[in-house]
Amino acid sequence: MKKKNILFIHHSPSENTKKLSKLVENKIINVTPNVNLTILNLIEANTSSFREIDGLIIGTTENFGYMSGLTKDFFDRCYNDLKDKTEGLPIIYYIRAGLDGEGCKVALNKILTGLRWRQVLPPLILKGSWQEGYMKQLEKFALTFASGIELGIY
Numbered sequence: 001m002k003k004k005n006i007l008f009i010h011h012s013p014s015e016n017t018k019k020l021s022k023l024v025e026n027k028i029i030n031v032t033p034n035v036n037l038t039i040l041n042l043i044e045a046n047t048s049s050f051r052e053i054d055g056l057i058i059g060t061t062e063n064f065g066y067m068s069g070l071t072k073d074f075f076d077r078c079y080n081d082l083k084d085k086t087e088g089l090p091i092i093y094y095i096r097a098g099l100d101g102e103g104c105k106v107a108l109n110k111i112l113t114g115l116r117w118r119q120v121l122p123p124l125i126l127k128g129s130w131q132e133g134y135m136k137q138l139e140k141f142a143l144t145f146a147s148g149i150e151l152g153i154y
């Protein structure tokens with residue numbers, strides 16, 4: 001089976017969000033051997049990170065009713081160069097939100113629509129006080145996506 005390439009770009013500013021992004025990394029590496037996973041902090045990601053990728057995962061926090069500043073910064077820097085060159089890219093994203101997550105979701109969805117990326121699973125919003133159960137939810141979410149990419153389903 002030909003290996004598939006998934007890019008995982010995230011902003012994980014706290015202990016909890018670092019646990020979440022580390023989980024995505026470990027599970028995909030261990031459970032989907034035919035996936036090459038590239039992991040970048042959003043501040044390091046640029047348009048060249050998108051060369052030859054088969055799928056994208058974004059992880060962000062919600063801050064001030066919007067995506068985190070570094071997530072916004074990534075789109076500010078890269079939107080124009082990615083537009084019309086990455087059409088149809090399968091993507092999933094998760095949001096860690098202390099309270100809500102909706103503002104971040106709405107803003108991300110607008111950008112993804114503009115880029116014509118394909119959300120193949122509804123976003124995972126992990127909202128409220130931290131719960132260990134988030135880890136299982138995210139594991140299932142990330143592995144469903146990675147397996148789908150690996151098998152060429154998406």
Ligand SMILES: Cc1cc2nc3c(=O)[nH]c(=O)nc-3n(C[C@H](O)[C@H](O)[C@H](O)COP(=O)(O)O)c2cc1C
Nearest residue numbers: 014016061062063064065096097098099100101130
């Ligand atoms: C400056 C700032 C603004 C925030 N604004 C929001 C917000 O608008 N909505 C929300 O749900 N959470 C908000 N939060 C909470 C963060 O989403 C949360 O702290 C982050 O996801 C990390 O989660 P953790 O506390 O489990 O590590 C904010 C946090 C900070 C530091």
